[in-house]
Structure formats: structure tokens, C-alpha cells
Amino acid sequence: MKKAIIAMSGGVDSSVAALFMKERGYDCIGATMKLYDNEDIGISREKTCCSLDDIEDARAVAYKLGMPYYVFNFKDEFEEKVIDKFISTYEAGGTPNPCIDCNRYLKFEKLMKRMEELQYDCVVTGHYADIEFVNGRYMLKKGKDLSKDQSYVLYSLTQYQLAHTVFPLGRYSKDEIREVAEKHGFINARKRDSQDICFVPDGDYSKFIEKHNGKTYPNGNFxxxxxxxxxxHKGLIRYTIGQRKGLNIALGHPVYVISKDVANNTVVLGSNDDLNKSKLRATDFNWIAEKPNGKINCSAKTRYNMREVPCTAYCDGDDVIVEFNTPVRAITPGQAVVLYDGDYVLGGGTIE
Known part of the structure; x- marks a missing residue:
């Protein structure tokens, strides 16, 4: 019998993923990654991903399914790989995507190592995405429910990781998953989805950074x-490319953050047209498809909640250059660019 570790966040998606794997005949254990103490992020009990409440919800579902349940303490790794990078990216003038780093370094690196140690066969998550074996290669594919598709945040998966990962929800809609959860009496069947970064539940990133670092960031010039x-301005970390609100500056016409100069501690403002760019460079690029020898025509997303746009991409050493057929608004350093060929993810990297 094959054995699976179910990454259980306490939400409805991972709970139904566990159910589906049990129905497929897998010997399953549930595992929640303890990434921080609630007090570390300034809350007592809060409905955020991986909080104490979520652990209790995950434990209840595992018990209902007759699965052993464990909490793995990954606090040190989360601090180093996710929180520290989150802060350093802001300090360097970028805008980070910590959910991508959590998937990359915790779920599909640290948890997969635990899978190997326990001699299990796969890691299972509740992501809305799919994996197919095509022409001798594992390919990451969009989920059926495009409004919930999470392929963008999974671009860093390697061939080994794809071979040992299962996404049971990839061919279902969110509504269908909630119906399954209700049918089976899961405590979290109607639990709301977490919308915020788990360790910044109030959305105030600059406040979190200053408290976590014990330092303040100096004012400078717009x-x-x-x-x-x-x-x-009130400190570089408070601003991101494309921002209009919260500038507290009146010039008689709309202005937006178009770039940041860390060396001179300045925030550059301009018009909406100034935000349109036709080209970017991506570093730390992971190819899921075969690395191309020349230019390829594909589509790309530079933010999670955007439609793909047509582009041309090619390698420049280890980096990838992406040229858009039409200009794209607010391309932001630190965010990810992910390339697609139809429903398949070709690869992705960090915008320079």
C-alpha cells in the first residue's frame, strides 16, 4: 500500500485532499507545519494559516478520517527562508511573495525530506493545480477552477518534487470541494479562505518589519x-510599484510609485503610463519544461491575480528575458514571473 503525508493547513482544501487520498487507498498521515508562535506575530488566537486554531481544525479532520496526525516544528526554517527573505527583499527595494517561498522551502523541501525519512511515497497538498506526465517529463498544469488556480505559486517545483507530489483537487471547483466537505461533516466545510500573509494577519507589512527587526526606516524624498x-515619504518599505493610495501628496493629478532608489532613499513618482514596461529580466529561474535553446512564444503572469499576456522569452545565461507583445503595468522587482504554454507551466523566476 502506498503511503502519503497530507500537508494539512486546517482549511477545507487540504482536508478534502486527505479524504480523496484515503478513498484512493493510500495509508495517510496528516501533518501541519508549525511555522511560528501566534505571539511571535502579535496575535493571541487568530484565524490565519497555520495558527493554533488551524491546528485544532486539522487535528479534528484527521481524527474523523482515522489518520494519525502530527505537528512538525519548522519555525527556524520558516524564520530563515521566508520571514528573513521577506524583510530583506523589502529593504532592497523589492516586493516579496512569501507564499512562493513557503511552498518552495517548507512544503516541497522540508516536508518532502520528512517524507523521505519516514519512507513515505508522496506529499499531498490542497492546491488547485494538476500534474501530468507528458513525453517523459512531469508537467505542472493549471487547476480546473481557474478562479482558484494556484499554479503561479508552484513554479519552483523540480522534476523530483513533481514526481512525489499529488494535488487531488486539481480537477475540481472550490464549490465542489466545499460540498464534499459538508457531505462528510468536516468542521471546516464553510471556513473562509485565508486572504492575508499568514504572519502579517492585519496586512500592515511595515509595522511587522519594524517590530520584528526592532528598527525604523528613515523618511526620505518623493x-x-x-x-x-x-x-x-515615510520609509521605503512602505511603498511598492504601482501604489497610488497612501502617498499623502497632492500635485493636482494622479501619481504612482514607479520605482525606488535604495541608495538615495528616494521614491520616484510618475504617471500611470510610466508604469507600463515591455521587458523584464528574471533571476533564479526554474524550468519545469525543457530549457529552450532559443526564443519561445508563450504567455506570462507577473502577479498572482492577473491574466496571462502574450510574450517572447529566451535565456541569457541562467537568467531569462521576457519581452511582452504589449506593455504590462507595474512590473515589480521581487515578484514572480511565470511562463505558460496554454494550461502548462513552463517555468518561473524572480523579477529583477
Missing amino acids: VDKSGNVLGE
């Missing part, structure tokens, strides 16, 4: 593209 001073 400037235009020519370097003319337009006003004063």
Missing part, C-alpha cells in the same frame, strides 16, 4: 523622474 523633490 521625487519625479528628473529628480525634483515633490514631498517626503
Whole structure:
């Protein structure tokens, strides 16, 4: 009998994933990754991913399914691989995506190592995505429910990881999954999805960074593209490319953050048109498909909640250059660009 570790967040998706694997005849254990103490992020009991409440919900579902349940303490790894990188990216002028790093370094690296140690066959998660074996290669594919598709945050998966991962929800819609959960009496059948970064539940990233680091970030100047001073900002970490709200500056016309200059501690403001770019460079690129020898025509997403846009991509050493057929708004350093060929993920990397 094949054996599976179910990564259980306490939400409805991973709970139904566990049910589906049991129905397939797998010998399953449930596992929740303890990534932080609630007090570490300034909350007592809160409905966020991997909080104490979530652990109890996951334990209840595992018990209902007759599965052994464990909590794995990955706090140190989460601090190093996710929180520290989150902070350093903001300090370097970028905008991080910690959910991608959590998938990469915790779920599909640390948890998969635990899978190997326990001599299990696969790691199972409740992601809305799919895996297919095509022409001798494992390919990551969009989930059926495109409104919930999570292939964007999974681009870093290697061939080994894809071969030892199962996404049982890939061919279902969210509504169908909730119906299954209700039918089986799961405690979390109607539990709301977590919308925020788990360790910043109130959404105030700058407050979290300052409290976590025990430091403040100095005010500086808002400037235009020519370097003319337009006003004063309240610290670089409070701003991201494309931002309009919260600038507290009146110039008689709309202005947006178009870039940040860390060396001079300035935030550059411009028009909406200034945000449109036709080209980007991506670093730390992971190819799921075969690495191409020349230019390829494909589509790309530069943010999680956006439609793909047509582009051309090619390798420049280890980096990848992406050229868009039409300009894309607010391409942001630190975010991910993910390339698609129809429903298949070709690969992805970090926008420079």
C-alpha cells in the first residue's frame, strides 16, 4: 500500500485532499507545519494559516478520517527562508511573495525530506493545480477552477518534487470541494479562505518589519523622474510599484510609485503610463519544461491575480528575458514571473 503525508493547513482544501487520498487507498498521515508562535506575530488566537486554531481544525479532520496526525516544528526554517527573505527583499527595494517561498522551502523541501525519512511515497497538498506526465517529463498544469488556480505559486517545483507530489483537487471547483466537505461533516466545510500573509494577519507589512527587526526606516524624498523633490515619504518599505493610495501628496493629478532608489532613499513618482514596461529580466529561474535553446512564444503572469499576456522569452545565461507583445503595468522587482504554454507551466523566476 502506498503511503502519503497530507500537508494539512486546517482549511477545507487540504482536508478534502486527505479524504480523496484515503478513498484512493493510500495509508495517510496528516501533518501541519508549525511555522511560528501566534505571539511571535502579535496575535493571541487568530484565524490565519497555520495558527493554533488551524491546528485544532486539522487535528479534528484527521481524527474523523482515522489518520494519525502530527505537528512538525519548522519555525527556524520558516524564520530563515521566508520571514528573513521577506524583510530583506523589502529593504532592497523589492516586493516579496512569501507564499512562493513557503511552498518552495517548507512544503516541497522540508516536508518532502520528512517524507523521505519516514519512507513515505508522496506529499499531498490542497492546491488547485494538476500534474501530468507528458513525453517523459512531469508537467505542472493549471487547476480546473481557474478562479482558484494556484499554479503561479508552484513554479519552483523540480522534476523530483513533481514526481512525489499529488494535488487531488486539481480537477475540481472550490464549490465542489466545499460540498464534499459538508457531505462528510468536516468542521471546516464553510471556513473562509485565508486572504492575508499568514504572519502579517492585519496586512500592515511595515509595522511587522519594524517590530520584528526592532528598527525604523528613515523618511526620505518623493521625487519625479528628473529628480525634483515633490514631498517626503515615510520609509521605503512602505511603498511598492504601482501604489497610488497612501502617498499623502497632492500635485493636482494622479501619481504612482514607479520605482525606488535604495541608495538615495528616494521614491520616484510618475504617471500611470510610466508604469507600463515591455521587458523584464528574471533571476533564479526554474524550468519545469525543457530549457529552450532559443526564443519561445508563450504567455506570462507577473502577479498572482492577473491574466496571462502574450510574450517572447529566451535565456541569457541562467537568467531569462521576457519581452511582452504589449506593455504590462507595474512590473515589480521581487515578484514572480511565470511562463505558460496554454494550461502548462513552463517555468518561473524572480523579477529583477
